[in-house]
Amino acid sequence: MATKTRRTWLPDEHGAWAMLTVPFLAGTLLAPRPGWAHALLFAAWLLGYVAVFHGRQWLRLHARGLRSAARHALPAVVFGAAFAVAGVPLAVLHPWLVPAALLAAPFVAVNTYFAWRGRERALRNGLAAVVPACGMLLVAAHLGGLxxxxxxxxxxxxxxxxxxxxxxxxxxxxxxxxxxxxxxxxxxxxxxxxxxxxxxxxxxxxxxxxxxxxxxxxxxxxxxxxxxxxxxxxxxxxxxxxxxxx
The missing domain is CATH 1.20.1280 (Monooxygenase)
Structure with missing residues (x-):
């Protein structure tokens, strides 16, 4: 039962987790002054990804009139709220994170469009997802003074x-x-x-x-x-x- 619940709430995409984690950790390791803010930003980064994932799945299934879309609604709301709890204090302390996040918006929009069309495995969709993930290296490094x-x-x-x-x-x-x-x-x-x-x-x-x-x-x-x-x-x-x- 626990395994089924975990699969329902957490995306089973191993490649995505590596792409989310490695650039961020690399930027943190390269930074001369890593600190507690990196842990909070990392949590916000992962929570935001999971919230967006469920939001896209809801959009994809809802666009086809499938009732299974409903199972993604609650995780999207819960992870979205958790993202806000972690992200808002960071944005207050480091306002530059807001325009940095906005730079990712076009790529998120591309991924959302492909999800809506049911073409998440398209080559262009995968390449679009790579850009903001790798950009997190620069964000994590800057947060630590590099x-x-x-x-x-x-x-x-x-x-x-x-x-x-x-x-x-x-x-x-x-x-x-x-x-x-x-x-x-x-x-x-x-x-x-x-x-x-x-x-x-x-x-x-x-x-x-x-x-x-x-x-x-x-x-x-x-x-x-x-x-x-x-x-x-x-x-x-x-x-x-x-x-x-x-």
Missing amino acids: GPAGSWPGGVACLLYFAGTVPYVKTMIRERNSRAYRAGSAAYHAAALAVAALLSPWLAIPFAAYLTRALTLPGRALRPPAVGALELACSTALLVTLPLSL
């Missing part, structure tokens, strides 16, 4: 990695038989390796591994849990490397 000049390379590195996971995961699951997706994913990862190496030679190490997986794993009979576990390892490698390389 300006954009010092944090933007980390944000770019996160963007390079997580944007690459969108086509790569498709080559492993939904587009496993698409040669176009495989070629596009491989070309992207080769370009990402070149850019990452310019940011820092240390970053070339994990990005070389990302390119290797994009070249060798599509077409192999890996089940989704194995694909997810590998991406967890890859995102952890990025989190460990960033503070050492920037």
